[in-house]
Amino acid sequence: MSAPVIRFAGVSKRYGRAPVLRAVDLAVAAGEFFGLVGVNGAGKTTLIKCMLDFCALDAGSIELFGIRHTLPRARARLAFLPERFLPPYYLTGRDFLGFMLSLQDRPHDDDAVARMLAVLDLDPAALDRPVRAYSKGMTQKLGLAACFLSGRDLYVLDEPMSGLDPKARAGVKALLAELRGRGATLFFTSHALSDVAEICDRMVILHQGVPYFAGAPRSLCDHYGESSLERAFLRCIEAPADA
Numbered sequence: 001m002s003a004p005v006i007r008f009a010g011v012s013k014r015y016g017r018a019p020v021l022r023a024v025d026l027a028v029a030a031g032e033f034f035g036l037v038g039v040n041g042a043g044k045t046t047l048i049k050c051m052l053d054f055c056a057l058d059a060g061s062i063e064l065f066g067i068r069h070t071l072p073r074a075r076a077r078l079a080f081l082p083e084r085f086l087p088p089y090y091l092t093g094r095d096f097l098g099f100m101l102s103l104q105d106r107p108h109d110d111d112a113v114a115r116m117l118a119v120l121d122l123d124p125a126a127l128d129r130p131v132r133a134y135s136k137g138m139t140q141k142l143g144l145a146a147c148f149l150s151g152r153d154l155y156v157l158d159e160p161m162s163g164l165d166p167k168a169r170a171g172v173k174a175l176l177a178e179l180r181g182r183g184a185t186l187f188f189t190s191h192a193l194s195d196v197a198e199i200c201d202r203m204v205i206l207h208q209g210v211p212y213f214a215g216a217p218r219s220l221c222d223h224y225g226e227s228s229l230e231r232a233f234l235r236c237i238e239a240p241a242d243a
């Protein structure tokens with residue numbers, strides 16, 4: 001098997017005295033679509049912040065593409081959408097996309113941008129308005145457009161469906177299917193277990209700083225003898241030691 005694209009080894013993180021991540025071991029293979037779920041405050045975003053070197057680890061190590069995560073080149077093949085995506089308020093949508101494409105060293109392809117906006121159902125006329133005049137969902141679509149236009153190999157998306165209408169959610173799923181077709185890797189978080197089941201090859205439930213139930217989403221129900229994903233999830237976090 002090829003080396004994992006993402007590898008967490010014994011990663012621990014506290015805020016003050018409160019432990020958030022406890023010796024997390026996790027690996028995501030090239031081409032895998034991976035979903036991280038857990039209750040509010042479980043540590044999902046913290047795990048991503050650790051991965052991206054936005055905060056220091058208390059213990060353990062992380063590698064991206066086999067490169068230590070603190071080295072900038074570890075992130076060279078990665079596109080990231082934060083859970084609270086806030087582009088600079090004074091830019092127009094067009095300026096923001098142009099800025100992101102230049103940062104990513106990508107050519108500005110008007111046809112690719114137009115197609116992306118169509119798939120995400122974002123009115124092209126909005127690109128000429130400052131992003132401070134966007135609704136929450138429009139802002140999210142702009143961030144997703146910048147990620148999907150990046151042409152990168154690894155997509156780290158923290159609650160990418162947040163605030164999206166059903167049409168845009170379907171568009172994101174179509175774009176993810178395209179990424180899968182070209183062998184990209186996905187690491188995403190979501191509270192919508194049905195999305196995780198539809199999109200991911202494998203999921204992990206993070207609870208009290210520890211990963212539980214690593215497996216195919218469709219096997220979560222079987223594992224807990226439940227017929228609904230929500231109930232199986234609740235069983236896992238109520239008695240994680242059984243996982």
Ligand SMILES: Nc1ncnc2c1ncn2[C@@H]1O[C@H](COP(=O)(O)OP(=O)(O)OP(=O)(O)O)[C@@H](O)[C@H]1O
Pocket residue numbers: 015020038039040041042043044045046047083
């Ligand atoms: N900068 C910070 N300073 C102190 N505590 C923090 C900080 N960031 C997060 N925390 C705490 O760490 C824990 C995990 O937060 P995190 O944002 O990683 O959760 P999450 O799983 O992403 O939750 P959600 O589903 O709500 O996005 C929470 O208890 C939170 O209060």
Ligand SMILES: [Mg+2]
Pocket residue numbers: 044045046083158
């Ligand atoms: Mg979060």
